[in-house]
Amino acid sequence: xxxxxxxxxxxxxxxxxxxxxxxxxxxxxxxxxxxxxxxxxxxxxxxxxxxxxxxxxxxxxxxxxxxxxxxxxxxxxxxxxxxxxxxxxxxxxxxxxxxxxxxxxxxxxxxxxxxxxxxxxxxxxxxxxxxxxxxxxxxxxxxxxxxxxxxxxxxxxxxxxxxxxxxxxxxxxxxxxxxxxxxxxxxxxxxxxxxxxxxxxxxxxxxxxxxxxxxxxxxxxxxxxxxxxxxxxxxxxxxxxxxxxxxxxxxxxxxxxxxxxxxxxxxxxxxxxxxxxxxxxxxxxxxxxxxxxxxxxxxxxxxxxxxxxxxxxxxxxxxxxxxxxxxxxxxxxxxxxxxxxxxxxxxxxxxxxxxxxxxxxxxxxxxxxxxxxxxxxxxxxxxxxxxxxxxxxxx
Amino acid sequence: xxxxxxxxxxxxxxxxxxxxxxxxxxxxxxxxxxxxxxxxxxxxxxxxxxxxxxxxxxxxxxxxxxxxxxxxxxxxxxxxxxxxxxxxxxxxxxxxxxxxxxxxxxxxxxxxxxxxxxxxxxxxxxxxxxxxxxxxxxxxxxxxxxxxxxxxxxxxxxxxxxxxxxxxxxxxxxxxxxxxxxxxxxxxxxxxxxxxxxxxxxxxxxxxxxxxxxxxxxxxxxxxxxxxxxxxxxxxxxxxxxxxxxxxxxxxxxxxxxxxxxxxxxxxxxxxxxxxxxxxxxxxxxxxxxxxxxxxxxxxxxxxxxxxxxxxxxxxxxxxxxxxxxxxxxxxxxxxxxxxxxxxxxxxxxxxxxxxxxxxxxxxxxxxxxxxxxxxxxxxxxxxxxxxxxxxxxxxxxxxxxxxxxx
Numbered sequence: 001x002x003x004x005x006x007x008x009x010x011x012x013x014x015x016x017x018x019x020x021x022x023x024x025x026x027x028x029x030x031x032x033x034x035x036x037x038x039x040x041x042x043x044x045x046x047x048x049x050x051x052x053x054x055x056x057x058x059x060x061x062x063x064x065x066x067x068x069x070x071x072x073x074x075x076x077x078x079x080x081x082x083x084x085x086x087x088x089x090x091x092x093x094x095x096x097x098x099x100x101x102x103x104x105x106x107x108x109x110x111x112x113x114x115x116x117x118x119x120x121x122x123x124x125x126x127x128x129x130x131x132x133x134x135x136x137x138x139x140x141x142x143x144x145x146x147x148x149x150x151x152x153x154x155x156x157x158x159x160x161x162x163x164x165x166x167x168x169x170x171x172x173x174x175x176x177x178x179x180x181x182x183x184x185x186x187x188x189x190x191x192x193x194x195x196x197x198x199x200x201x202x203x204x205x206x207x208x209x210x211x212x213x214x215x216x217x218x219x220x221x222x223x224x225x226x227x228x229x230x231x232x233x234x235x236x237x238x239x240x241x242x243x244x245x246x247x248x249x250x251x252x253x254x255x256x257x258x259x260x261x262x263x264x265x266x267x268x269x270x271x272x273x274x275x276x277x278x279x280x281x282x283x284x285x286x287x288x289x290x291x292x293x294x295x296x297x298x299x300x301x302x303x304x305x306x307x308x309x310x311x312x313x314x315x316x317x318x319x320x321x322x323x324x325x326x327x328x329x330x331x332x333x334x335x336x337x338x339x340x341x342x343x344x345x346x347x348x349x350x351x352x353x354x355x356x357x358x359x360x361x362x363x364x365x366x367x368x369x370x371x372x373x374x375x376x377x378x379x380x381x382x383x384x385x386x387x388x389x390x391x392x393x394x395x
Numbered sequence: 396x397x398x399x400x401x402x403x404x405x406x407x408x409x410x411x412x413x414x415x416x417x418x419x420x421x422x423x424x425x426x427x428x429x430x431x432x433x434x435x436x437x438x439x440x441x442x443x444x445x446x447x448x449x450x451x452x453x454x455x456x457x458x459x460x461x462x463x464x465x466x467x468x469x470x471x472x473x474x475x476x477x478x479x480x481x482x483x484x485x486x487x488x489x490x491x492x493x494x495x496x497x498x499x500x501x502x503x504x505x506x507x508x509x510x511x512x513x514x515x516x517x518x519x520x521x522x523x524x525x526x527x528x529x530x531x532x533x534x535x536x537x538x539x540x541x542x543x544x545x546x547x548x549x550x551x552x553x554x555x556x557x558x559x560x561x562x563x564x565x566x567x568x569x570x571x572x573x574x575x576x577x578x579x580x581x582x583x584x585x586x587x588x589x590x591x592x593x594x595x596x597x598x599x600x601x602x603x604x605x606x607x608x609x610x611x612x613x614x615x616x617x618x619x620x621x622x623x624x625x626x627x628x629x630x631x632x633x634x635x636x637x638x639x640x641x642x643x644x645x646x647x648x649x650x651x652x653x654x655x656x657x658x659x660x661x662x663x664x665x666x667x668x669x670x671x672x673x674x675x676x677x678x679x680x681x682x683x684x685x686x687x688x689x690x691x692x693x694x695x696x697x698x699x700x701x702x703x704x705x706x707x708x709x710x711x712x713x714x715x716x717x718x719x720x721x722x723x724x725x726x727x728x729x730x731x732x733x734x735x736x737x738x739x740x741x742x743x744x745x746x747x748x749x750x751x752x753x754x755x756x757x758x759x760x761x762x763x764x765x766x767x768x769x770x771x772x773x774x775x776x777x778x779x780x781x782x783x784x785x786x787x788x789x790x791x792x793x794x795x796x797x798x799x800x801x802x
Contacts, residue, residue: 012551012554012586013554014551014552014554020438020439028441029437029438029439029441030437031426031435031437031438032426032437032438033426033435033552034434034435035429035434035435035551057585061584061585061586062585062586062587062588063588063589066588146413146415146441146797147415149413149414149415149793149794149796149797150792150793152796152797179467180466180467180468181413181463181467181468182468182799183468183469183472183799184469186799385554385555386554386555388554388557389551389554391588391591
């Protein structure tokens with residue numbers, strides 16, 4: 001008797017940040033809470049695979065999502081979800097490509113369910129662990145200077161110090177204030193002031209990443225000045241300082257060299273069809289060092305394919321994870337554990353609620369999960385208040 | 396008074412400054428949830444405070460938020476450069492204490508930046524020692540009613556409470572003084588399975604009515620969440636038939652045939668309920684005139700800050716002259732402190748005005764004590780201009796470091 005998926009539920013569950021998150025270069029305040037669209041697929045053996053359909057819900061309605069999930073999963077044999085050879089996943093199961101396309105989140109559910117069904121870790125299904133722990137960076141340092149307006153740049157410095165006190169050893173600061181909310185030069189000045197404030201607050205040993213969400217587009221002169229002034233403050237990576245473009249990235253490489261920076265250049269979260277042409281050009285010309293399509297958006301199969309294409313290029317895997325809530329951290333840890341060139345987990349630091357606790361976090365890094373699948377389960381007590389909004393489908 | 400009285404006032408500086416306001420005080424506030432189509436609104440709302448200074452010492456205020464929603468500070472900075480050095484007499488024709496026309500030289504700029512004319516009316520009013528409303532016409536009401544417009548999909552913010560989450564916050568609004576509340580509906584549009592969403596929408600209106608009692612006005616707004624589902628829309632209208640709903644807003648995207656059906660449902664199940672729409676347009680688009688001329692639209696809702704005083708006044712005049720019965724209820728979400736005050740001033744001089752949309756934000760920067768809020772009504776001030784000033788010490792200490800200066 002084959003093991004089939006007997007029921008699927010989709011439930012919106014709010015996930016909260018530890019504080020209010022402000023703007024980035026282009027988007028108004030993020031706020032204090034987002035919604036995770038939690039998908040649970042239960043098999044006839046009682047195993048349950050979990051993922052989130054947040055990205056799908058950006059584009060479609062619940063009605064459309066349910067129809068897609070029903071077609072993809074309900075009544076499906078668990079063994080048909082993934083193609084596996086010698087205990088390692090090699091691709092989509094028969095006929096599953098069409099369902100996984102543009103819905104990478106579903107492949108993570110497949111790894112979780114297949115892993116739990118077989119009693120093996122999703123890390124092993126991905127080829128086995130390459131690291132013993134996964135470093136994480138705090139990604140919640142938005143334009144907090146606009147929220148606590150009296151403190152200004154120092155507000156970011158103060159919040160960075162709190163993150164370090166909580167155990168994080170790497171921080172990402174949102175930059176690009178001149179992109180929309182401030183005049184370009186004034187924005188650059190505030191960006192520099194924020195980096196100075198944070199470095200002063202956290203000391204020399206904490207890694208600082210900066211991410212401008214393209215906020216320096218059209219202002220390579222200001223970007224050069226910015227790089228010049230923050231390089232002495234020891235920046236680990238520069239992310240999306242400008243829109244992906246070969247000439248622009250050449251200019252950035254020259255700025256880094258001119259000012260003596262050995263920081264990484266990273267981008268790619270906006271690549272919806274990785275690796276698309278312009279990013280391939282940036283990779284081929286060695287103009288970027290890290291590539292960042294979203295972990296849940298592209299899923300484990302998508303990222304396996306990306307990693308294959310990155311082999312030998314020197315470009316490292318740094319999946320984007322913002323917006324993936326509680327679930328995204330589990331998916332990132334599992335992927336990172338099995339990825340040779342993985343750098344660091346983008347950590348939203350959501351307040352825990354509907355999932356079992358994350359692995360232990362020490363010295364700025366997460367331990368690896370030990371259970372089957374993703375090593376995470378639903379905490380039914382935390383889930384119960386949300387069950388009234390559950391959309392249930394049964395085979 | 397004539398335009399010549401305004402010659403002595405020359406614009407010499409403009410500043411734009413972000414000012415955060417909260418749905419409740421910072422740290423103690425609440426999250427305003429999603430509507431039928433968009434993610435959570437959030438924890439706060441910001442005013443992009445526009446200050447227009449003259450060499451005579453006057454300061455006109457407005458909220459540049461519409462422009463900041465569309466683009467960025469650079470566009471405003473570029474486009475407002477031309478205002479520096481202009482006499483206050485140059486923007487509008489003023490005769491007998493009334494604004495009678497816009498100077499063609501500035502009509503394009505004022506059309507694109509409707510909120511700019513709120514600051515200009517504030518200045519002109521101060522220069523002529525008249526309330527802003529009186530530049531439009533005689534006062535037609537001493538008080539303007541406001542409705543709490545912040546009751547979004549709170550059931551998804553506080554899932555454990557379900558529909559009651561909205562009722563709890565509606566009760567809080569009544570406790571704070573509002574006598575009219577608007578409920579965001581349209582759950583079939585995206586976030587719920589359509590039948591479940593319709594049931595929840597009805598359940599919420601029922602729950603709120605049961606909680607706030609019979610004397611509170613209930614308005615509903617679906618942000619077009621019933622598009623393509625006239626069957627469910629009829630279920631909804633039937634479901635709220637005995638709940639005394641004051642208006643139904645944006646139940647579906649506006650088109651003649653669907654609006655005919657909506658009017659049929661309304662006439663059949665809840666004949667006293669108004670049908671209102673039009674927040675995302677300037678108001679003179681063909682579809683609205685067709686809807687108005689065919690008697691399918693009871694009130695039209697262009698945005699207060701997008702339109703500004705002058706364009707709204709022209710719209711009201713055109714409706715009056717056309718002989719249709721449509722009323723005016725400006726959209727004013729996002730408008731924050733100053734937009735609400737502009738809405739109140741407009742309502743004070745506009746017969747067709749229905750009610751002011753109030754985001755219910757807390758700000759500590761503004762001083763507008765004449766806008767006394769009591770039993771759901773704002774008193775219309777008699778002081779010149781908008782009758783609002785800012786706490787200068789607070790501004791200098793907290794907000795000035797964030798201002799962009801055009802001079």
